[in-house]
Amino acid sequence: MIDGVRGKPVGGLRGRAREVAILRGVLAGESGTWCVAVTGEPGIGKSRLLTELGKLADAEGRTVLSARAAEFESHLPFGVFVNAIDDQLAELGPARLAALGPQQLALLATMFPALPAAGPPDLVDAERYRLHRAVRALLELLAEPSGLVLVFDDLHWADEGSVELLDHLLRHPPQARLVLALAGRPRQTSLRLWHALSRAAADGVAELLELAPLSQADAGHLMPERLGRSRREELYQASGGNPFYLEALVRAGERGIAVGDAALHPDGALPVTVHAVLAAELAALTPQERVVAHAAAVVGDDFEAASLAETAAVDASSVLAALDRLAERDLVRLDGATGRFRYRHPLVRSIAYQDSGPGWRLQAHGRAASALRSRGAPPAEFARHVERSAVRGDLEAVAALTEAAEATMHTTPTTAGHFLRAAIRLLPDAESATPQRLILLGRLAHALGATGDLRQARETMHEVLRLLPAELTGIRAQTARACATVEQILGRYTEARAMLHSEWKRVEGVDPHSAAVLLVALVAGESVAREHGQDRVAEAIAAAREVGDPMLLATALSAATLIDRRADRLDEAAALIDALPDSDLVRDIDAAFWLSWSEISADRLTAASRHMSRGLHLARASRQSHKIALLTAIRGMVHAYLGELTAAATCFEDSLESAELTGSEELRVMALTFGCWITTWRGDLTEAIRLGKEAIAVDDHATAMSSWRSGQAEAMLAQAMLHSGDPHACIELLLTHGGGAELPAVGLRTRPLVYLMLTEAEIAAGRVAAATAWADRAQDAAGQLELPLRTAMAQQARAIATLPTDPAAAASHAIAAAATFGRIGVAVEAGRAHLLAATAFGGIGAIDQARAHLASARALFTRCDADLFLPQVAREERRLNARGPRPESGAERFDLTAREVEIVNLVSDGLTNRDVGLRLHLSAKTVEVHLGRVYTKVGVSGRTALAGVWAAAARD
Incomplete structure (x- = not known):
C-alpha cells in the first residue's frame, strides 16, 4: 500500500482475501444480504476495504456514492447522507425527481440543499419517519437502472439524524438493487446503530466484518524491500499489524525518529510513536503553512481555498501556495470530482486541530462562523463554529444557537438539544436572563421528549418549575400539567399526583383558573392510573364550569366519564367541543383527546373517529408533535374497530415508527398490541404472534401499566394463537396474565373480550361445559358496564357456547350480536356474528337464512380486508352446497x-x-x-x- 518514501498506495489489497470475497457476495446479493458493516481500530484498513468495494461496484456499472462522518462535524444533520447524495440530485434532473411526488420532494428539501425549498415543510419531530420514508424512496430512484452502492465511512462520528435514518433503512430496506456499506470503530459507534446492525445481521440481511491485524507476511508487502529482516520485524511488532501505524513508522524511520512501543498517546487514539510521527509532519511546515493546515482542520472535513483564507486570516495567494505544499507532503489530497481538499486521514486532521493553540482556535472558529453566515449557510453549519468560539454572555451567539436548534428541531431533535444546551451554557448568570433561560429549557425539554430521553425531559421540566416565579401561576400550571404527563408516561403516577396536588394547593383560592387546570389534570391522571378519583370528579367539573373554560370543562367531563361512565357528561363534553372553532380548540388539543378516548370507552366509535381526526388535524397544523403520535395510535384503534383495516394498518406502522424514534414504551406497547390485532384479522398469523409477543415483552419490563393496555396485549396475542389453531395456549395465556378466572389483572372494559375468547377457545378444545361457564362470566361482566360493544361480545359468547347443543338458540344470540355490532359500526365483529348465525342456521337446515347471513359476512369481510375469515366463509358455503340446491x-x-x-x-x-x-x-x-x-x-x-x-x- 505504501512505498515508505512518498506514502502513496502501491500494489493490491493484502491480507483481506476473505473480506473481499464477502464483499463480492454482498454485491451479488447472496443470501439476501444487502448491508455490510466493517469495524476495527483506527488505521486497521476499514476505509481501504470500502474503497475496494467501490471499485468492484464501479466495474459492474453501478452508481457508487460515498461520504465519511467527521470528528468535528458530528452535529451537522444527516451529514453523511447529504455529502454522499446532494451532488447526485442535480444529475437526476427535475423530470426524474418529479416521480417522488410533491410531498416527498418537500420533505427531502429540508435535508438536501440541492433541492429547492417549497415553503415550510409539513413535518414535526414525532413524524420524522416520513422524511426517512422519503429518503428510502429517493434511494430506490437513485438505484435505477444499474444499481446503487452507498458507502459511509467513520460512522463512529455520525450525527444522530444519520443514525436514526440508517436504523430506519435497516428495518425497512429499500426495494431496489442497493448495497449499503458502513465502517466505524466499534467502541465509539452509537449503541443505536450497533443494535440496528446486530438485528439486521440476525435477520440475515447484514454482514458484520471485524478487521483483524495483518499477518507479518502480509504486512511485509507494505514495507520497502530495502529494509532488512530485523528492521521489518521491529516495525511489524511496533505497529501491531495495523497498516496505518506501519505507514507512520516507516515514515518515522525515514525521518530518523526512533520506533517506540505501542503505548497510547495521552489522547488515547494513537500509539505515542505514531502520534509523534504525524505531529512531526506538521512541525516540518513553515509557520504560514501550519496556520493554513490548522485552518483546514477547523473549517471541516473537506475545504476549499476561499474558506481557508477567511478562517486563517491569510490572503488567497498565500493559501494556495500553502495548499500546494501540504499536497506535496501528502498531508492533504485534492478530490478531482469536487475540487475540494481533505486531509489524507481523519487522524491527521485531528492532530492538526490539536496542534493549533486554543486561543487561535477560538478566533478561527469565530471567523469561520462569520464567513458561513455571510454566505447564507444553514444555521446548523455555522452554529458548530459559534459554540466553539463564543464566551458566556454572548447573546448574539445564544441567538445563533437557538436559530440552529429551531431549524433542526423537527428533523434531528438530538442535534437541536445539543445546540440548546450550548445556548443555555452561554447565558449570563444575571437574573435578567431568567426569562430566556426558561424559554430555552422548555424547548430543550421538548427536544429531549422527541428523542425519547423522557427522564432527562422530566428533570428539565422540574428545573423550569424551580425557576418559575410563584406569581406566574398560569405558566406554572401548564408546565406542571406537561410535567405530570411525562411522569405518567414513565409510570410515576404517585409522583405526578403529588406534584399536581402540591401545585393545586399553592394556587387554590389565589388563581381559580390555574387551580381548575391542575384539579382537572389530577382527575384525568387518576382515570389513567386506574384509581377511582370519584371524590374529586364533581369538584373538578364544578371548578372548570365556574371559570368558564369550555375546553377545560370538556376535559373534566370526559375524564369523569372514564371513572363513572355517565353518558350525560359525555353528551355535554361533545357539545362543548363541537361548538368550538378550531382557533380555540388548537390551544388545548387535550380536550379533543380526552373526549375521543372517553367516546371509545363508551362505544361511540363514529363520534370518536370524528373528534380524533379533528384533534390530529389541529395538532399537525400547529406542529404540536408531542400530541400527534398518541393521537395517531388511538385513531388506528378506532379504524380497526370500524373495520377500516387498511387505514388501521397505516396508523399502526406510523405509531410504531414514532415509538422507535421517541423511545416511548407506552406508545410501543400500544402500537404492537393493535398491530397484532389488525394483522390477525388480515390473516398473517405468524406476524401477528410475533407482534403480540413483542408487546408483552415490552409490557413485562415496563415500570407501570395504564388502564387502556391492561390485559390488551395478552388478549390480542391470545386471539392470534386461537386462530392459528392453539386454543390451549390461548387459554393458558389469558388466565395466567389475567390472574385467574375473575381476571383481576384485566381492565373492566377488556374482560368481556377475554371471556369471549375463552369461550371460543374452550369450544375449539371440545369443552362445551367450560365454554358455557365463560359465556356466563362474559354476560356478567358486560352487565356491569351496560355498553353495546361489550353486550354484543357477551351475546356472541353465548351463541358460541350454545351452538353445539342448541343451534336455534345460537342463531338467535348471533343475530342479536350482529345487530348490535352493526349499529355501532364494528364491522368485522358483525361479520363474525353473521358467520356464526349462518353456521347455526345451517345446523337446523334453514339453508336460505344461512346463505343470507353468509352473504352478509362475506361482504363485510371483503369490505374490511379481513382475509382471516374469508376461508371460513368459503368452508361454510361448501357445507351448505352439499346440503341442498344453490341459487x-x-x-x-x-x-x-x-x-x-x-x-x-x-x-x-x-x-x-x-x-x-x-x-x-x-x-x-x-x-x-x-x-x-x-x-x-x-x-x-x-x-x-x-x-x-x-x-x-x-x-x-
Whole structure:
C-alpha cells in the first residue's frame, strides 16, 4: 500500500482475501444480504476495504456514492447522507425527481440543499419517519437502472439524524438493487446503530466484518524491500499489524525518529510513536503553512481555498501556495470530482486541530462562523463554529444557537438539544436572563421528549418549575400539567399526583383558573392510573364550569366519564367541543383527546373517529408533535374497530415508527398490541404472534401499566394463537396474565373480550361445559358496564357456547350480536356474528337464512380486508352446497368480482362514485373503471339500468 518514501498506495489489497470475497457476495446479493458493516481500530484498513468495494461496484456499472462522518462535524444533520447524495440530485434532473411526488420532494428539501425549498415543510419531530420514508424512496430512484452502492465511512462520528435514518433503512430496506456499506470503530459507534446492525445481521440481511491485524507476511508487502529482516520485524511488532501505524513508522524511520512501543498517546487514539510521527509532519511546515493546515482542520472535513483564507486570516495567494505544499507532503489530497481538499486521514486532521493553540482556535472558529453566515449557510453549519468560539454572555451567539436548534428541531431533535444546551451554557448568570433561560429549557425539554430521553425531559421540566416565579401561576400550571404527563408516561403516577396536588394547593383560592387546570389534570391522571378519583370528579367539573373554560370543562367531563361512565357528561363534553372553532380548540388539543378516548370507552366509535381526526388535524397544523403520535395510535384503534383495516394498518406502522424514534414504551406497547390485532384479522398469523409477543415483552419490563393496555396485549396475542389453531395456549395465556378466572389483572372494559375468547377457545378444545361457564362470566361482566360493544361480545359468547347443543338458540344470540355490532359500526365483529348465525342456521337446515347471513359476512369481510375469515366463509358455503340446491346469485350470473359486487351494491343504493370511493377507500377514478367493466359484463350502459337489473337478480 505504501512505498515508505512518498506514502502513496502501491500494489493490491493484502491480507483481506476473505473480506473481499464477502464483499463480492454482498454485491451479488447472496443470501439476501444487502448491508455490510466493517469495524476495527483506527488505521486497521476499514476505509481501504470500502474503497475496494467501490471499485468492484464501479466495474459492474453501478452508481457508487460515498461520504465519511467527521470528528468535528458530528452535529451537522444527516451529514453523511447529504455529502454522499446532494451532488447526485442535480444529475437526476427535475423530470426524474418529479416521480417522488410533491410531498416527498418537500420533505427531502429540508435535508438536501440541492433541492429547492417549497415553503415550510409539513413535518414535526414525532413524524420524522416520513422524511426517512422519503429518503428510502429517493434511494430506490437513485438505484435505477444499474444499481446503487452507498458507502459511509467513520460512522463512529455520525450525527444522530444519520443514525436514526440508517436504523430506519435497516428495518425497512429499500426495494431496489442497493448495497449499503458502513465502517466505524466499534467502541465509539452509537449503541443505536450497533443494535440496528446486530438485528439486521440476525435477520440475515447484514454482514458484520471485524478487521483483524495483518499477518507479518502480509504486512511485509507494505514495507520497502530495502529494509532488512530485523528492521521489518521491529516495525511489524511496533505497529501491531495495523497498516496505518506501519505507514507512520516507516515514515518515522525515514525521518530518523526512533520506533517506540505501542503505548497510547495521552489522547488515547494513537500509539505515542505514531502520534509523534504525524505531529512531526506538521512541525516540518513553515509557520504560514501550519496556520493554513490548522485552518483546514477547523473549517471541516473537506475545504476549499476561499474558506481557508477567511478562517486563517491569510490572503488567497498565500493559501494556495500553502495548499500546494501540504499536497506535496501528502498531508492533504485534492478530490478531482469536487475540487475540494481533505486531509489524507481523519487522524491527521485531528492532530492538526490539536496542534493549533486554543486561543487561535477560538478566533478561527469565530471567523469561520462569520464567513458561513455571510454566505447564507444553514444555521446548523455555522452554529458548530459559534459554540466553539463564543464566551458566556454572548447573546448574539445564544441567538445563533437557538436559530440552529429551531431549524433542526423537527428533523434531528438530538442535534437541536445539543445546540440548546450550548445556548443555555452561554447565558449570563444575571437574573435578567431568567426569562430566556426558561424559554430555552422548555424547548430543550421538548427536544429531549422527541428523542425519547423522557427522564432527562422530566428533570428539565422540574428545573423550569424551580425557576418559575410563584406569581406566574398560569405558566406554572401548564408546565406542571406537561410535567405530570411525562411522569405518567414513565409510570410515576404517585409522583405526578403529588406534584399536581402540591401545585393545586399553592394556587387554590389565589388563581381559580390555574387551580381548575391542575384539579382537572389530577382527575384525568387518576382515570389513567386506574384509581377511582370519584371524590374529586364533581369538584373538578364544578371548578372548570365556574371559570368558564369550555375546553377545560370538556376535559373534566370526559375524564369523569372514564371513572363513572355517565353518558350525560359525555353528551355535554361533545357539545362543548363541537361548538368550538378550531382557533380555540388548537390551544388545548387535550380536550379533543380526552373526549375521543372517553367516546371509545363508551362505544361511540363514529363520534370518536370524528373528534380524533379533528384533534390530529389541529395538532399537525400547529406542529404540536408531542400530541400527534398518541393521537395517531388511538385513531388506528378506532379504524380497526370500524373495520377500516387498511387505514388501521397505516396508523399502526406510523405509531410504531414514532415509538422507535421517541423511545416511548407506552406508545410501543400500544402500537404492537393493535398491530397484532389488525394483522390477525388480515390473516398473517405468524406476524401477528410475533407482534403480540413483542408487546408483552415490552409490557413485562415496563415500570407501570395504564388502564387502556391492561390485559390488551395478552388478549390480542391470545386471539392470534386461537386462530392459528392453539386454543390451549390461548387459554393458558389469558388466565395466567389475567390472574385467574375473575381476571383481576384485566381492565373492566377488556374482560368481556377475554371471556369471549375463552369461550371460543374452550369450544375449539371440545369443552362445551367450560365454554358455557365463560359465556356466563362474559354476560356478567358486560352487565356491569351496560355498553353495546361489550353486550354484543357477551351475546356472541353465548351463541358460541350454545351452538353445539342448541343451534336455534345460537342463531338467535348471533343475530342479536350482529345487530348490535352493526349499529355501532364494528364491522368485522358483525361479520363474525353473521358467520356464526349462518353456521347455526345451517345446523337446523334453514339453508336460505344461512346463505343470507353468509352473504352478509362475506361482504363485510371483503369490505374490511379481513382475509382471516374469508376461508371460513368459503368452508361454510361448501357445507351448505352439499346440503341442498344453490341459487345462482347476481354476482355469479354476471361473473362479477367481490370488489365489483361491493361497488354495484353501493351504486344501487344511490351513492355517487365519490361516495363509493370514500366508503371503500378507492379513488373516484378507480370506481369509474370498475363500473365500466360491470356495465360490459351486465350489458347495460348506465347506473339506473344497472340498479334495475341488479334488483331483479336479487328477486330471482
